[in-house]
Amino acid sequence: MNEEKIKVLVGKWNYKTRKYDDYELPKNCPMMAGDNEIVNCCQCGKPHKFGEMFTSKEIHNNIGFGYPTCEKCYKLEWDRQKESKNGK
Numbered sequence: 001m002n003e004e005k006i007k008v009l010v011g012k013w014n015y016k017t018r019k020y021d022d023y024e025l026p027k028n029c030p031m032m033a034g035d036n037e038i039v040n041c042c043q044c045g046k047p048h049k050f051g052e053m054f055t056s057k058e059i060h061n062n063i064g065f066g067y068p069t070c071e072k073c074y075k076l077e078w079d080r081q082k083e084s085k086n087g088k
Contacts, residue, residue, distance in 0.1 A: 010067065013058040015084035023059055029067055043073035057081060 011020030026045035033039050035051025042059045054074040055066035069077065 011060050011062070013060070015080060020060070025059070025067065031061065031065060031067060033068075039068055041070040041073055042067035043069050043076070046070060 009022050009024055012023035014021045025042055026040045028038075028040045028047075029042050029045075030039055033050040035049065037050045038047045039050050039053070040047055041053065042056050048068075048070050050068060053068040053070055056069040056074070057066065057077040058080070059067045059069070061067070
């Protein structure tokens, strides 16, 4: 039996255009999970415990809820947000 590959497209905030760009989530990146469940970061795709992750400032579903992101990627999101506010 062939399993069909399902692509999940969400929005990634673009600080320059101030709009969302289409973005394909990595596999196993659910919006919700148990704290000890291993899920992939929405940015880098690496596995982490859901309860140790952060809510993405950039990658959101169609109503604006953020997907789980690891600490390293979350810090990079903060840096990009600060840069955009400083006009860089």
